[in-house]
Each structure stands twice: as C-alpha cells, then as structure tokens.
Amino acid sequence: MYADKTLTCRDCGQNFTFTAGEQEFFASRNLMNEPSRCPECRAARRGASGGGYSSDGGYGRQDRQMFSAVCSNCGKEALVPFQPRTDRPVYCSDCFATQRGGDSRGDRRY
Numbered sequence: 001m002y003a004d005k006t007l008t009c010r011d012c013g014q015n016f017t018f019t020a021g022e023q024e025f026f027a028s029r030n031l032m033n034e035p036s037r038c039p040e041c042r043a044a045r046r047g048a049s050g051g052g053y054s055s056d057g058g059y060g061r062q063d064r065q066m067f068s069a070v071c072s073n074c075g076k077e078a079l080v081p082f083q084p085r086t087d088r089p090v091y092c093s094d095c096f097a098t099q100r101g102g103d104s105r106g107d108r109r110y
Contacts (some may be wrong), residue, residue, distance in 0.1 A: 001024075002020035004017050004018070005018045006018075007034060011038075018035060022035075066081055071092040071095050072089035073092075074092060074095055076092045078093070
C-alpha cells in the first residue's frame with residue numbers, strides 16, 4: 001500500500017527518504033502532512049529549541065530550580081518547582097497525593 005518516497009528537506013535542501021514504514025506510522029496517528037525536514041535537521045531543530053527527546057537519554061530542557069519548603073500538613077521538608085508563598089499551602093509529595101486522592105507515585109503536579 002505504501003512505497004518509499006524521496007522528499008527534499010526545506011532547511012538543508014538535501015533529499016531524504018520517507019519510508020513506507022514511516023508513512024504507515026503517520027497514517028496510524030492521523031498525521032496528514034509529510035515531514036518537511038530530514039531526520040538530521042529535525043534532530044538539530046529539537047536540540048536547538050530545548051524541547052523533545054534527545055539522544056542522550058533525556059529531554060532537552062534544563063534542570064528545574066527546586067525550592068525547599070515545610071509541608072503544611074505534616075511538617076516534613078518539601079521540594080517544589082516554584083517559589084512558595086506564605087498565603088498558599090505547600091505539601092510534600094506524600095501529602096499532596098493524599099490531598100488529590102492518589103498515591104505518591106502518581107501525578108506530581110505541585
């Protein structure tokens with residue numbers, strides 16, 4: 001059903017192959033547009049923008065600054081990715097999960 005196509009990268013102008021397997025993957029995800037960049041330019045663009053998965057095994061964002069606070073519920077130290085304010089409660093991950101009705105390994109939106 002699908003056959004390899006040769007496309008031209010809009011950034012570097014080099015030809016690259018849009019394989020039958022890639023086309024099938026795009027179709028399975030309802031992606032309508034063919035890629036406009038070669039794999040090398042896509043990888044370079046993801047690396048430059050700071051987003052997306054990188055080849056070093058992590059995501060392209062920098063480490064977040066974490067702030068120390070005292071849990072408003074149990075008094076333990078809580079590390080949170082925002083500057084705590086005195087007018088809002090701050091919870092450690094265990095108490096936060098209890099407040100949300102989940103377990104401490106689940107969703108960790110602080």
